[in-house]
Amino acid sequence: MRGLDLEVTVSENPRLDYETQSNYALLIYVVDNKGNTDFQTLTVLLSDVNEPPRFLDNLANGAVYVDFLENLAVDAMIYEVQATDPDRADVLSYSVNSPLVTINPNGKNGVILAAKTFDYEKDFHSFSVLVTVKDAAGNNVTGIVVVNLINVNDNWPVFKQNKMTFDISEEKPPNSVIGKVTAYDADDNGTSSSLIYVMNTANRFFTIDSVTGELIVSAIIDRDNRPFRDVPTQEFEVAAKDSPSGGHTAWVTVKIIIRDVNDNQPFCFPHTHSIQVPETIEKGTTIVTISCKDNDVDLANSQFTISLQPGLKTGVRFALDGKNNSTIVVIGDLDFEAVTTLDDDNVYVMSVVVTDIAPPHYQDTVTVYITVMPVNEFRPSFTQTSYTFNISEFSEIGTKVGQVLAEDKDFPVLELIYSLIGGGSTLSYSQLFWINPTSGEIHLVAQPDYEATAQYFLTVQAVEIDPDDPKAATTTVTVSILPTNDEPPECQPKFYSLVIFDDIAVGTNIQGFQLSCTDRDSSPQSLRYSITLGNINNHFRLSPNAGSNITKLILALPFDYTHGVDKVTDYKLIVQITDDNLLTGSTERKVIQTGRVRINIRVIIPTPSTQETTTTPNITYIRLSQNTYQADAWYIPFLITLCCLLLLGMLGYLTHLLAKYIRSMPKSKIKKKPLIEEQEPKKKKKKKHSVIVEMITCNTIFDGEAVDPVTGNVYQYSTNSGARRWKDTKLPLNDYGNAAAETLNFRPSTDKINGTTLTQNSHLKDVDAAQNAQQKTPNDQTPPKTPSKLGKQTKVAPQIPEPPQAQNSLANV
CATH class of the missing domain: 2.60.40.60 (Cadherins)
Structure with a gap:
């Protein structure tokens, strides 16, 4: 391993101080790149060195500035220097270099004293003192004290x-x-x-x-x-x-x-004179006297002159009096009827100017208004003998109808007040029009209705505003209401119910149904018909669909329930009738009204029956009638009683006609034949006796119509109670009987009482008599056969469509 030299240096901060810490133990830790480590302790010992004294006050940071009042006594303290020796507690000595100050005589406490009495006005305002502090070894430290004299108020202004x-x-x-x-x-x-x-x-x-x-x-x-x-x-x-x-x-x-200066203008009171004079005033008459004064103290500033500045056409009529120049007199003719000689509105305006003699020649002005009073001689007259105005019935409240104008030949022209004194009343409104009393403009105060009143004749009066002699004039105003399309088409009744078979031919008028509509403000040629809802697969259409007030319901496409193309049997059609047939009028019609009619159509799909009968079943019809009403409606019992009496009378009359008809029939020609053809002779079955009971609710309000699918007759029904009655009560009795028998034969009931079938109706009637009446034909004519579509099977008639809350189609027959 190679050697490694390490060097330990002393940092600048904090500095080494023997008096604070005399030795340091440094732990040196070494790590090589293999992760091997070693450490060693290095002890550093400091040697004590003799240091100079140190300032303990602000002299340690630089010069110290001291403020000192003038006129203080000698030996007054200016500043006290504080110092210390960091090495040991040696005695320090203090000295200064300025003759203006001294150090405390013992020279040990560092107090600087004034050597003289200072005068701010004579001495320097500021001087510097060098302070030296030494220890016993001769080490020293110096600082500067700057003394600023403060001025003292010791002199009088x-x-x-x-x-x-x-x-x-x-x-x-x-x-x-x-x-x-x-x-x-x-x-x-x-x-x-x-x-x-x-x-x-x-x-x-x-x-x-x-x-x-x-x-x-x-x-x-x-x-x-x-x-x-x-x-x-x-x-x-x-x-x-x-x-x-x-x-x-x-x-x-x-x-x-x-x-004093000329600062007041002449003051005149009042500044405005308004005078009325008659046209017959004499020349030389005094009109007004001008009174003025000047408030300046100096007489030279309170003198003024008066001058008259006449307006247009006044110079020859008015002037200042020559003897008293503060008075205005009449000097000309003021005849009001000479229009060319009068000023606008017959008012003369003059200015009287009062001017100061002394500069700056202030002025005051007095305005004099002289009005010549006219005489009301002429009546007002309208610019036209009569007025005619047209306005649409769609006009909103406040719409301006027109304006009348009257004139007054008097000069000046008198103001006129307009008022309506006649006409303008209509249904629900005592006055449909209002006239502006000052301008003569006529406005609507309610919306007009052409169908109620097409034309109004008004009388307008114009009266002069003259409290003494108001004169008046009148004129006639004709206001024509222009018709607009504001009435919707109306079709009554608004609800229909129809029943058809699924094999009806295309183009057939369904049960002869036709819709008849009226419009109060549109011609039949403007009506247009469309089926907006419920026309599934577009089976139905209306013909004609425009240009007529009558339209028929036509089958447009055949039904196909066999292949599943059609699945709905109850169609609820909404027919919309509008009066905007563009083929009959302008293409720019802006107002369209709409009416609606609901048509319910039930499609009957005949179902083959597997049961074969050889005899016509005997059915007894039991018709029960139930009247419902509110107990608090006093008129209901009376109506019910009246209906019952009429019904009993009608039943008695029908029974009489039926009995008479049966007795007149030859017995040899009465034959009973089945309603369906037999395929082969079978064992005679036991004759059945059925009783049919139908329950209905009577109500005197019939708001719907429908067509019987068998007879094609029209009957009415109530959408609230379901009660029904034939619409045309003048049909022969046998027609009603046939319709009833054939219709009721379609509604067998499953309820049985003692072996008989029950259904609800309004009376009891033996079926054999009804069937005999139905099957009677001249010369034993064979009744028509059932449709070939059913073959020789028994034809089961479909159910008749029921309006809301209805249980029978012939409730009130």
């Missing part, structure tokens, strides 16, 4: 004059300097820089700058008013102090003389 006079003019602006008073102080080397100036008494018009001694105007001085109008001279004393708390003070008397 002095004014050069005992009295000072200033001559100023009035109306000096505030903060203006009048003059300056100056005192001197020996303590300030003959200057007044440190003196404070004050006034002996408070004065709101004058003040003094406490530093500069400048006399300043603190408020505007008006020589023409008190206190200066009677006493134009102000006198007071000013003091100069060398200390804010008192000290030494000197006084001087200040006198201020105020001179």
Whole structure:
């Protein structure tokens, strides 16, 4: 292993001090690149060295500055030097190099004393002292003490004059300097820089700058008013102090003389004269007297002259009186009817100018207004004998309808007030129009309705604003309401229910249904029809779809339930009717109204039955009627009783006609034939007797219509209770009977009572009689066969669509 030399050095901070620590033990630790280590202890011993003394006060950091008052006694302490010897407790000695100071006589405590009495005005204001501190071995340390003398106020201020006079003019602006008073102080080397100036008494018009001694105007001085109008001279004393708390003070008397200037303009009261004179006033009559004065104290500044400056066309009518130039008199003709000789609005304006004789020639102006009062001679007249205005019925409240204008030939023209004194009333509004009383503009206060009132005839009056003799004129105003499309199409009733078979041919008018609509403000040619909802697979369309108030529901595409193309059997169509048929009018129509109709369509899919019968089953129909009403509705019992009486009368009449019809039939021609063809003779089965009961709720409000799928007759129903009745009550009774028998034959019920089938209806009726009436044909004519689609199987009729809360299609027959 190679040798390794290590060197230990002394750092600069902190420095080695024997008195603080005399030896150090250093542990040296060595590590090579293989990880081998070794350590050794190095002991360092310090040797003591004799050091010079050290300052313990601010002299250790540099020069020390001491402030010393003048006029202090000899041997007054200026500064005390503090030092120490770091080696041992030796006795230190102190010395200074300046004759102005001394060291304490024992020379050991370091106290610096004044060697004389200092005067700030005569001696140097600052001097330096070199202080030396030695130990017993002769080692020393030096420092500098800088002594600054402080001036002491020991002299009195002095004014050069005992009295000072200033001559100023009035109306000096505030903060203006009048003059300056100056005192001197020996303590300030003959200057007044440190003196404070004050006034002996408070004065709101004058003040003094406490530093500069400048006399300043603190408020505007008006020589023409008190206190200066009677006493134009102000006198007071000013003091100069060398200390804010008192000290030494000197006084001087200040006198201020105020001179008058021409600072007031002539003042006239009142400044405006407004005079009304009749047109018949005589020449030479005094109109007005001008009264003026000048407030200046000096007579030379209070003299003025008066002159008249007439306005347009007034120079030949008015002038100052030659004897008294402060009076205005009439010198011309003021005939009001001579319009060309009058000023605007019949008012004459003149200016009377009052001017100071002394500069700067202030002026005051008096304005005189002379109004010639006219005579109201003419009635107002409208610019037209009558007015005609047109306005759309869509106009909003506040819309301007038009404007009427009346004129007055009097000069000057009198203001007119317009008012509506007749016409303008309509349904629900006592007054549809309002007129601006000053401009004559007519506005709407409610929205008009063409369908209610198409034309209004108004009477407008214009009245002059003349409290003595108001004259009036009237005119007629015709306001025509222009029709607009604000009424929607209406179709009644708004609900329909239809039933069709799935094999209906394309193009067929479904059960003869047609929709009839009206529009109060549109022609039938403007109506347009569209199915907006529920037309699944587009099976239905309306024809015509535009240009007519009547449209039919047509099957557009056939149904296909066999292959699964169609799955829905209940169609709820929403038909939208709009009055915006663009084929019949302008393409720029902006207002469109819409109506809606709901049509429910049920598609019947006949289902073959596996049961074969050889005889027509006997069915007994039991029709029960149940009336529901609210107990608190007093009129319901009366209506129910009335309906029951009418129903009993109708049933009795129908029974009489049916019995008469059956008796008139030849017994040899009555044959019972089955509704379906038999495939082969079978064993005769036991005859069944069925009872059908149908329960309905009667209600007197029928708001829907539907078509019976068998007879094609139209019946009405209530969407609330489900009650039904034939729409055309003038059909023969046998038509109603056939429709009832055929319709009720489609609704067998599964409920049985004593072996009979029950369904709800409004009365009991034997089925055989109904079937005999149905199967009766002249000359034993064979009834029509069932559709070939069913073959020889029994045809089971589909269920009839039920409106809301309905259980029978022939409830009120």
